[in-house]
Amino acid sequence: MFRFLIVIEKGDGNYSAYSPDLPGCAATGKTREEAEKNMHEAIAFHIDGLKEDGLPIPEGKFSASWVLV
Structure with missing residues (x-):
């Protein structure tokens, strides 16, 4: 399972x-x-393409948070 x-x-x-x-x-x-x-569908399709091409699946490195001011 991947998280992006x-x-x-x-x-x-x-x-x-x-x-x-x-x-x-x-x-x-x-x-x-x-x-x-x-x-969600685009990510699944993208990952399938990476696997099919034998390319590595990137690690999810980005995150986000809200800032209240």
Whole structure:
């Protein structure tokens, strides 16, 4: 099992998501929930491709936290 941070950004009329641990792996959706679901699928597809190509799967190194001011 792997663990990767995903970042979800609100755009003009949709949401986009990416993982800083997996360059080039991104997804979009009409809602935040759809973007997150699509990102889960994109990560699974990305990892399958890495395995198929015999490439290493990167370790999830990024994390996030909220700061209240």
